[in-house]
Amino acid sequence: MAPLRTTAVDRVEPHAPYWSSPGPGSQVVTTGATCVLKVRKLSNNICSIRLNFSRFSLTPPNEGNCLRDHLAVSGQNINNFIPKLCGENSGQHMYIDVDTVPGPVELRINTVGSGFDREWEIEVTQIECNSPYRPPNNCLQYFTGSQGTFSSFNYVPNLPSQYLNNLNYATCIRKEAGFCSIVYTTTPTSATQSFELVNFVISPTGVATSVVPAGEAGIGLIQCPDDFVIVAGTRLCGDRLNDGSAVPTRTDNVQ
Numbered sequence: 001m002a003p004l005r006t007t008a009v010d011r012v013e014p015h016a017p018y019w020s021s022p023g024p025g026s027q028v029v030t031t032g033a034t035c036v037l038k039v040r041k042l043s044n045n046i047c048s049i050r051l052n053f054s055r056f057s058l059t060p061p062n063e064g065n066c067l068r069d070h071l072a073v074s075g076q077n078i079n080n081f082i083p084k085l086c087g088e089n090s091g092q093h094m095y096i097d098v099d100t101v102p103g104p105v106e107l108r109i110n111t112v113g114s115g116f117d118r119e120w121e122i123e124v125t126q127i128e129c130n131s132p133y134r135p136p137n138n139c140l141q142y143f144t145g146s147q148g149t150f151s152s153f154n155y156v157p158n159l160p161s162q163y164l165n166n167l168n169y170a171t172c173i174r175k176e177a178g179f180c181s182i183v184y185t186t187t188p189t190s191a192t193q194s195f196e197l198v199n200f201v202i203s204p205t206g207v208a209t210s211v212v213p214a215g216e217a218g219i220g221l222i223q224c225p226d227d228f229v230i231v232a233g234t235r236l237c238g239d240r241l242n243d244g245s246a247v248p249t250r251t252d253n254v255q
Contacts, residue, residue: 047099047129056089064165075105087154139172197237212238
């Protein structure tokens with residue numbers, strides 16, 4: 001059985017605390033372990049908890065599945081889906097809805113096997129119900145400001161990256177004062193594509209073929225049946241992104 005390391009927080013101080021990997025020296029976990037953090041709400045006026053991944057490196061997914069290491073969250077609102085995470089997620093964040101539950105919220109990191117240096121540093125911030133920084137419910141990620149960048153979990157620029165299987169979550173963007181629309185564009189990279197959501201159809205002989213031709217943009221239920229992002233109510237997929245803001249015909253190959 002893997003060793004159990006448990007860290008319980010009976011009270012989270014008003015300033016944001018950090019939960020770090022417990023390894024010696026450089027705080028790297030090299031073996032199998034279970035590490036737990038319990039976060040108790042400061043008051044009944046806490047509606048959201050933000051997790052900011054300053055450092056987050058677990059074993060990568062295998063064909064999109066977190067088979068060895070993962071972070072799991074429990075104790076949140078019913079129907080508030082929080083996915084299990086693995087791989088490289090430094091710089092990412094997520095919000096946990098807790099307005100209808102008393103707490104505590106449990107964060108659990110499981111690591112399996114050796115041969116990989118895991119590390120994490122997670123900033124935990126409690127957000128009051130009347131705070132202007134509170135996101136709408138069921139927004140796993142929430143962005144503010146007039147511009148910025150967001151990416152899928154386990155996305156590493158300029159390196160081959162796998163997005164995780166069976167995700168279904170909302171990334172929300174606050175409408176800023178004086179702004180009336182949003183334009184989405186992909187970030188050019190030198191080694192890999194920065195947008196790739198491929199759907200396959202299997203022939204009677206077992207051959208997998210991409211529904212959308214290579215290098216093209218896909219749209220709608222037929223072209224994007226399983227893997228897609230939804231922008232303004234429309235499914236988008238393929239090897240290119242066209243959100244319709246620059247070129248109205250969304251299947252045109254806008255990068």
